[in-house]
Amino acid sequence: MFLSSSSSSSTRQPPPIHLPFMLPTSTVTMSSHGRAFGNRFVDETGFLRLMPSVEAPTWFPSSSDETNNNNNNHDDEQVKISGKRKGEDGRVKGGDKPEGKVRKPRYAFQTRSHVDILDDGYRWRKYGQKAVKNNKFPRSYYRCTSQGCNVKKQVQRLTRDEGVVVTTYEGVHSHPIEKSNDNFEHILSQFQIYTSI
DNA sequence: CGGCTTTGACCTGCGC
């Protein structure tokens, strides 16, 4: 089908970009080892910036989408919340897990890079890929491989700006980060290298 | 051989 840029198939993983943040529990202070980014994470010119959804956690209320039109300043290529389903027979299909109606908060941000996989220090397993309407790049779905950790993330590249990757996290890790990655300066410099090409 | 990716099928919610 469609390959999402250089990252797929032939060789397993391209050199990943390391993102040392921990998932926030309530608001959006992304932090890594005590280092807070706040929402001045970077911007337009830049490599990394928070999506509006991040700054407004009410983006995904428990009951489907009643408020998802509040913050519709995402582009047409927004990361859209939807999909809700009740499992029957305990089998889960489509949508997300049947953990009642409580939807886990999602946090989305953009990065400018030519690789899709942002290595945030956790181990992820890909469980799906879907073509998205109005987007020539597919969206990839990942789940944290750590036992008992239900965190998921979606990765999608924008059609309009192929250099931009939108990553959406859902849930909070229930375990410590698996790889050590502090040195955020180094990481930022990586982004600069990527963007300045 | 185990872990991971790929990919088609399936399920659900939403809009018309």
Added chain:
DNA sequence: GCGCAGGTCAAAGCCG
């Protein structure tokens, strides 16, 4: 009610 789009499952295949 129907069709579409998004999200997940699971079998098969690949790779280290």
